[in-house]
Structures are given as C-alpha cells and as structure tokens.
Amino acid sequence: MDYPSRAAFDPSSCKSLYVGNLHPYVNEAMLQEIFATLGPVAEVKVIKDKVTGMSAGYGFIKFLDHRAADLALQSINGRVLYGQEVRVNWAFQKDQREDTATHSHVFVGDLSSEVTDRLLFEAFQPTGGCSDARVMWDHSTGRSKGYGFVSFRSREEAENAIQAVNGSFIGHRRVRCGWAQHKADANASDITSVDRSDPSNANVYVGNIAPEVSDAELRRHFQQFGNILEVKSYRKGSYGFVQFEQHVEAVHAIVGMNGQVVGGKPLKCSWGRHQTSRGPGGIAGPGAGQVSHSQVMMQLANMSLLGGPQPGLLNPHHPFNNMMQVPQAPLAHSQAGQLSQHNQLSHMMGPGSAALGNIGYAPLGYASMGLGHGQQLGPGLQHQP
Template sequence: MEDEMPKTLYVGNLSRDVTEALILQLFSQIGPCKNCKMIMDTAGNDPYCFVEFHEHRHAAAALAAMNGRKIMGKEVKVNWATTPSSQKKDTSSSTVVSTQRSQDHFHVFVGDLSPEITTEDIKAAFAPFGRISDARVVKDMATGKSKGYGFVSFFNKWDAENAIQQMGGQWLGGRQIRTNWATRKPPAPKSTYESNTKQLSYDEVVSQSSPSNCTVYCGGVTSGLTEQLMRQTFSPFGQIMEIRVFPDKGYSFVRFNSHESAAHAIVSVNGTTIEGHVVKCYWGKETLDMINPVQQSDTVFYTLDGTKLWSTAASGAEWQHVA
C-alpha cells in the first residue's frame, strides 16, 4: 500500500551554507514536499537533513535525480531514511512490541578493513545509507590494533540491505571492503552464554594451528545446513576455496585461501546463531597428509579433540565422510 511505502529521504554531505529553504526549493521541483529537517552536527561533521514527500513516487524520483548532484560545490548523498510516519506506527503499538522493535536493529559485517581504518571512518562511510545505531571496528584487546573487520548497525532493515549491496567491493582506505549480514549471538542469559560459548580472540585462534591450515570446522547446524548457507555465512571473511557439508551430522568444513581468513571466520562465527542453532567453530585439524598430498594416498581431517571426520584420496577422488 502507498501508506507503507517510504517517503522520507536522507540527504548528506551538505555544505554548511545549505539551508532548509534551499533544500525544499530544490526537492520541491520534483514533487510536493511535506517538510525538511536540517541536522547540524556540533562535533564538526557535515550537516545533513531529512526530506519528507507526500507521495512515495516523488521521493523515489528525487532519490534518482538528486543523489550525486552538487549543491553549493559539494556532491550530496541521498538515500532512503526511516519515515516519521513509520516511527509513529511503531510507537503506537503496545509497549512490549515497541521495545522489541527498538532493540531489533540490523547489523552489517564489514570486512577486509585496512589497519588504519577507525570506527569514525566506517561510521562516516555508511552514514549516507540511513540512521546508524552503532558502528565499531573490532580491536584486539591485547594490542589495541584493528582485527581487520567491524560492524555497522542500522535502525532500518531497508538501509542495512542497501548498504550491503552498495558498499560491497568499494574502496575504504587502501582496500576493497566486504559487506554482508552479521551473524548475531543469541540473547541467552549471561550465565548460560558464558558456560556454553567461550569468547575467542584472533591472536589466540590464529596460533592454535599451523599457518598451512586454512580449514574451519562449523558444527551444530542440525537442520537447514546447505553449501549455500555456509558460503553466505563465511564469504565475508575471505576467499573460499572449498566447502564440504554433512547435513545428516550437522557440520561442515570451509577451506579458505589463507590461514588468517580462516582465523577471522572462527573468531566471528563461533557462538553465533545460524538457522536458529548456536554453532561452534574451530580449526579442522590437518594431518601431514594434507600438507604434502602428492606423496600420500589420503588426506584426513580431524577435529582438535582427535575425532576423525572425513578423508579424501589425494588423487582427486570424491571426498568420503568417515565419522
């Protein structure tokens, strides 16, 4: 229905000389505007505003026409924003539902970050896509250095989806970043969570296995386990070379092109919820057969507790599950 379609635009990267009157004058040429609200950032960042139209079709046309256009010498960024009407709709519901919605933000994973990228950098990069509730670059607690990835949380699912689509592959600093939906840890009581899920650090994980090991074990997905699901979950962390899934057993193996990518995946995905299941991730233990397969007839994978899981003939035969 028309009433449910978004009608409010975010307009960012504005010159400090731009006024509400000027914005209304420009955007009203495309369609009747209901109002304009200018936000002046006291921290010294560029101002931005929200423009609400009476009709969705005019807002959509303005988005297409105005995004990237120069206003007073600056190229403005235009995107959808949470509309005032939808906010009123949420607050008019019961208190319990309203509280649940306010907590149900939408989280975007941002990977392959350059070491110099800060929380402020990713917040500024993703701000044009909508209202951000939180942004952070994940740092190693021991060294204080970036782990090469972070998260951006949006109030609006539409904004998060748009950010994932538009920002994937874009350059931020000296690298092309990766974007995807972030997996979230289940809202379990603290005692239960702490007893079942150990918080892992990158330095701890990366040193647990040899640099030649690039394979992640992911277990606990007792239903709905597919190769596509695993690829969607793990692709933000680096180039995937191979995926093997065992739906009847509820686990899979994901082999990356680097040891570091696999370590980032273990740290980020371990203890999160996939298809309603809390998963465990750790290294798939590779034997010497895997390191030098040309001289061996078999490659055998184990979990770190020594359980034999699957093997493959080095000649390229089909992989065989041996658990």
C-alpha cells in the first residue's frame, strides 16, 4: 500500500487512512466490511506485531477516491468498536520521511488558510537543507491554526531560511519566521536547548489546568497533534496527563501547547512519567511525576500519521447520525470461535446495524442478518423495536 510522503502530503487528494486503537478482535475482513459502506475500498491492511503475530492495534485503509476517504475519516473517527474508540486520520509514507530528531526547527507564523504541508515545504526548499514541514491544524474546525514548523539539517541552514523567507509571501499572506520555541506564538529568539527524552514515552503532563476545563476540552485542544489514547485530569491538583499513541505526537503537543491559554490560564506542558503498561485507571494517576520541561526534545521523528484536519463532525444527512452507539463487552475467545465472521460483527453492533457494530449503520439492517425484533444480537444485548 503506497502513501504520499510527508513533504508531498496534500489532504485534498489523499485516499489512504490510518486506523488506530483497534481491538485485537478487529481484523482486515471486519475493516473491509465497515469502511466499504462509505465508498469503494482498494486495500485494507492490519499491521501485525513482529513478535506475537497478533494485531498491533492499527492498520491502513486505501480508498479508490478521496471523497470516500474523507467521508470515512469524518464518520468513523471516534466511533466505538468492541468497546474501543477507533482513531482515524490521513496516512502518509513513513519510510520516505527523514528523521529530524537532531535537526534545527523554525517557527512560521501568519500562514494563510490554503497553505498545506507541501506548500510550506516548497516555500523553504530553495533555501537549502529543508528536511520537513508541518502546518498545525485546529481539530474542532478542520482549519489551519495559521502557523507551522519547518526543519533543517543544520542550524546555519535554518538561520539562512529565517533571513530569506521572513516577511515574504507564502500563499496570500506575508509570514513571520523565527526559531521554534515551546510556545508557538512567541516572539522569535534563540531556540531552546533541550535534552532527548525516552523515545518510547508518549505521555504528556499538563499543569495549571483551570477548574472549569474538562477532559473533553483538553482532548479537543491536544488532538490536533495526533492520536490520543487517553486524557485524565485531577481537579484537586489542577493537573493531568494526555497519553498519545506515538512519541513524536507528544513532542509536538508539548511544543505547541506549553504556555497556551485554556480556560483563562496558561498551560504548563512537559513529559509525564513513561507508562510501560496501562491497567485499570488508564494513564498516570495522582502522584505520577512529570519530567522537567527542559528535558523535552523538539524532534520531528518518523511517524505514520498526519496531525491534520479532523473535523470530527458527521455529515448531518448521513445515516450514521441517526444510529445509537451502545458500548459492548468483547466476546470471550471461546464464544468468538463459535461465531461466523458476520455474526461476530453483529455482536459489536447497536440497534439498526448489521455491519458496523457500534458505528451503527448497514444498508440492509436486521434483514441482512435474518434477525427479527427482540432477538438476541449478542451476550446481554437485545434489539428493542
């Protein structure tokens, strides 16, 4: 399955999606059946763990056209499948992207709304040494936040780029350039020297949280940077944690959100304690320490996910909007082995759906399953007419 490179990425033409936070029971056949309801699917791939051979919890979907892929992103992202919220985003080719962990980084502000990663990269490429470009997006609106970051292989090349591009037009507006800091809208100054953190840590500590700021609001602010596995705040201590799926997503979140005002108070973002496993209660609980903000490494490492626009709002006329989402317990392995592929899908679903489980829509409804009103759909779930 081929994906565009990060530098060449343009969400207006992309046909491939990343699908994360998948339950181990979710396989390629299930994903094929789910996503095919939204448009013609060319290829489905669930990534396997190299050691266990089991699902690694994520995969990729390639559609035949962009429109279907865009509809799938908006419709399925955040839906519940086997009790887990599915994360959907645009996919791009990881292997074609250069590791920028040791590179120098430039902040670019006042970007016009039409500027994409590709356009930003092309604007800086002539200055030499440009290795990556990324525009920040507002998840709630699906629009550019008006700033981004560009990476260079050396500090000298980054300095030359600042002098060459600062004040020039990219798109329809003059941009301002400076050294990247831990607050995206700060005035240009020398880049902060930071140390490398544990490359497997994706847990962000968030301090100085206003009392009225909910976990849902924190998620809305942070989800522009990548796939969030969990958000947990502790009101008595005015702090919390945001657990991302990938380390590089947490890096961007710390850099982009530290000092940003939410609920009238500037957030203090740094590394949370690395969680090697997530048991009951989720990510770090009260008393989990955070690493000093000076230990944050502004690294833009290889990643297979664009932190781009995810409007998160369904088409008001799409049938998904009229379906219920009923959380379901996963089947026991002994039960799963007794069910056909199609009946396993029926176990996941809420009322009105034969194919999408908790996602909640299938053109043929219960008729496609041969089920009448009031019949059992799975353990503990009964359709109510």
